[in-house]
Amino acid sequence: SELIVRFSGPAGAGAVAPTGGAGAGGSPTREARSCDSCQQISCHRHEGSGPATTSARQVWLVDEAWPEFQALWARRAGPDDLLGLPLDGGRWRMPRYAWAGAPVGRTGDAVIAALGRSAAVRRMAAQGPARRRAELAGAGAIARSLERLLTQDDLEVVVAQSLLPYLWTRGRLGGRRFSVLMTRSPMGVLQARLDEAHAAAPEQLSLADFRADPALVAAEAQALAAAHRIMTPHAAVAAQFGQRAERLDWIAPRRGPAEAAKGRRIAFPGPTAARKGAWAVREAARALDLEVVLAGSALEGEGFWDGVSTLTPGRDWLDGVAAVVQPAVVEDNPRRLLGALAAGVPVIATPACGLDPQPGLTLIPPGDAAALIRALKRLMD
Template identity: 45%
Template structure:
């Protein structure tokens, strides 16, 4: 964001200059508002839509976010710019403008204030690059101007910067400065158009969609370079007599990381304890209740915040929820609220994040991940993969009451996939999840588990889960038919009454521990936390499981295909 009011190239701004500048801007803002009211030229605010989501692309622009950082203050101001773009994109991304209507930068973005989430970034003012709330928005106006030129749109209003920032579009005369509210960027097209704008970890990307590109109007031609002088940067210009002089300090090697976390599994808790530093920030649900569930190590990060109210609300909502689809829907809603609470506690200086997977799609939809690099702690299959596997299982067992009882909303599924594709790294102990992302996964070891109290022996096998379709109970029911064994079921839920028929199956009472077990069997279609299997292996009890359990190759483990009663029966017979 900048103005066109400039001092001579080597002048040092004084307090009087600053007062004069504020006076001029106040007058010019008032005159702009008055003029638009009197002549009816106030532009409309355009909302987001989906009508043109598949329209042809008529322009694409990509510009880097982080370029040649000189020091810590430079990095902080650049992080501020990225935050300002993050906020501004809420009024730009997905906007659809009718044919002939004027697009106005400021009508879409609104005034840049701290109250709305804008922070200090670098702004070109009076020939100098200074720190200012909302600074850096010109990267977005430049990109919009460039895209409008590519698409052949009519440029209704455009202003050049007062100075040239080396390496910027101003050197080619393709820049467009903006300053609330009297220096605006406006354009229109005879055809309706759509703007798509987002940030990756290192670039601003902008796309225009419309019909066939028009012919460049003469007003749409870019201005030629005009010999404007270079801008002076207050962190590096060397004008020590200037009151705005703010020399930079050297860059540090470690970038601060924000850990946006939920439940602490043993593997992820160990990773956090190893990697977190005093420059990092931890945002977790709560320290007030939940015990080991939220047992992230204390004192590792220099800053810590919790979302106690959101965590309490989730706890109460899930405690009252029935099982099945209703429970899963409430979990999703609670994760959405928790993610929003975590996002509000983020600093714009946290340019790298480590995120719990259940928060990921909601943070993506909020735009909190834009312009940041991030890693994901993967506890489960991606939603699209998980639901596809359940759909395939339901096609094989259409009588199941549980395989199709819940599917996440399409928008949440799509958001998680987009976020996973953008993630710098995925971290998991689950071998099945890691296999989905070759070359992008940090594979952790499963944490050591306390052995089961049972010993090996007898002819009883344990199903360490509820008797639900996703745990492979259809295959297990077929596999045990006619075998001289007893099946012990640990969980209370079941596919439906009478599911096991007259087979020798018994549900364990709470706290009951069988003295002997021939094997622990989990022929799961979906299993994300195979803790019981790890405990059985630690006790020397054979385990029969599918690759979906994510253990990999281990002594004492027999891996069978999912939904294959014959292979499962053979494996059970072998351990007996």
Template identity: 40%
Template structure:
């Protein structure tokens, strides 16, 4: 048990009751004032997103001197900052309008997702819901001073934490709702608030303006001696929170998973600890889970999202039956799954491992802010994917499907930004590793077991649906020129009669039965499972680099869209068979 330290201040029930009464009265007065003359509400706007930075302020999120118990309050503070920054980022404040901190952040409460964080009260650092928001108000006040804005309302902290802006007299304490921070800009500006993995960043952007600087005299202040309710050891104080479960000061990891890939399952099982959490769409033991079902991996706690994942399956099935754009529908459904996952993230989770399909939407919720994260890459980034499809469309302008596999500009930008800020990227896809060679780590493809003896056969398999992005036009031309029949694995086609001049047959229950060569000239392929099965069975494969396979016996890799190279490779593969 820790030895009680000398208290900087003694607390009594009476003093606390007086404080609470004063706070209630002041809150009531402020709410009445706001009712009579409400401060304006500013709206998000992107017009000044590219304007020069007028003023900025940055501060560290984490305290390297935290103990396992005090770290928990710091983690709570970061979670509270996540909530508040989402309300402020991107606001455009008109010239002459009074910006109010509480008008835009709103009342912080548990119901709105705020958690216990640090607050200085009567000489003590105490745990309180929404504690730590003063770090944000400090940064806003600091930037407002740099920009030369008129300060309408500002309150100093009664105590000064060493290393904070309060030592420079550039702090602004806030308390719902009677202690507010308000300032008035002489020109329109855009407010940007961002949490990186370890810093809080505030920026003011304005067009054609220059910072006037503060005319207020600075009054440097000396750091105060503060008690800490979690570590002072004075258990007789009525403010003491009692026994607090210790947590490791490094936090824990949450794996936000989506479609089941055996390569990712192997990675998760090797890296997850008992303290970590696995957020999965569905458990593998459920009915009809399909590719969304995950088995239990190791000793980490597994939490299934359930209903949002089930509803996504229904939506995609209905979209396919109705002939709608399944990719566009999948993006909308992925967003709902990501929102459900964000609600399950614990505030003491400091690192994420995120499925790429959910990444942009988690960024939208603010769940990535204040955390480090890795990404499980499953496909080309949307920006690169669009370029690839544009190239395919240039070769096949009559294709009715190459315009389907597209995402909106907001998604493209959000995904690109999130991938850039990720710590590491994991994927078995060789092309993706090459694309992100500076921080991608390659996982080995999970090869299926080889059959007892390779199945003999003479057929040529096209292991996909007859779609342009899968190389169907190249495959059709090849079959026409070589006069060879094809086995086609997929049912969808570019249009009716696509294979009209080719002898084709649908693949059976075992697509590789009787097959002697697999040819796959795809522009886009993210999960080449059938190719892996063919290689394991000893069947030669001719495929493009877009299929993501590395050099292996029996595999010939050609560039996507290079028909001459494809034809040459197939003729070479057919020589032993003639």
């Protein structure tokens, strides 16, 4: 790298521009390309010939406590590494932020910003632009608080995707090598998928309920292009980054088998939203006369499930279920699908759910009711 300085004002009397010509005694001189080559050892900026001082630690700036990321921290973190997290999830009884093995004396937090985000999101409707804006604004506040943990000597950073665009636009990642803990596809990719799905089914209005600020979308894309490594358990996300992606193993919950299927009963993890494939599930349930266990919140409005026999989950939401279905357009965190597979319950999902092909899993195109009906018929028969 080099620093180029151009003087645009008039030269003073006797001023001489630096050149690459001969110096005293005819010896050649080098152009001043950096502090290493200017040869001005009397300058207050001269650091001598010793090696530059850098930190041996990595700084981890994290958000949600996914078990896969906690396992990565346990394997990779060095004795001097610093963990910056929104807050102490154990102390505040917020499992979302409960990072197991957080090192005593080597953590930093953003308690005020994290509590502010939680309060703002709770005040919003279960779905819609206001909620999405509150989530993004909260992530920005947490990023601004945690950035104080970075010193000029910290050259290695691991950063949560939710914090990434804010740290990038504020210049906090410049000159550092950083890796990203990815929980979803980039915003630009997600929005393109939702746009495509909404164009195919314009009656599904919630597919178009929110789009992020284009400047934020661009900042995330720029930061991801500059990232050294992308670390994620999500198969569809990892596939977008080629050799820079590091696939982490999904960590399935430990549980026993569910009770045997009872009749024609399926479960929908939900929530009831178009982006999760709710419209396809409803169509399949009506066509095949199925009972549907609704394990998530209802976001599509009153009367959405009219004509379908629905059940609320019991003690174990998988008991008596013949299959779990999630024909999602977007699914970042397939925890319930992992639980169903661990319990021996067949799962019908889409590649957007991030799971690799495996026994017990049937993959269909997103939001495709006809494909869902065919897959369910094969299971039921």
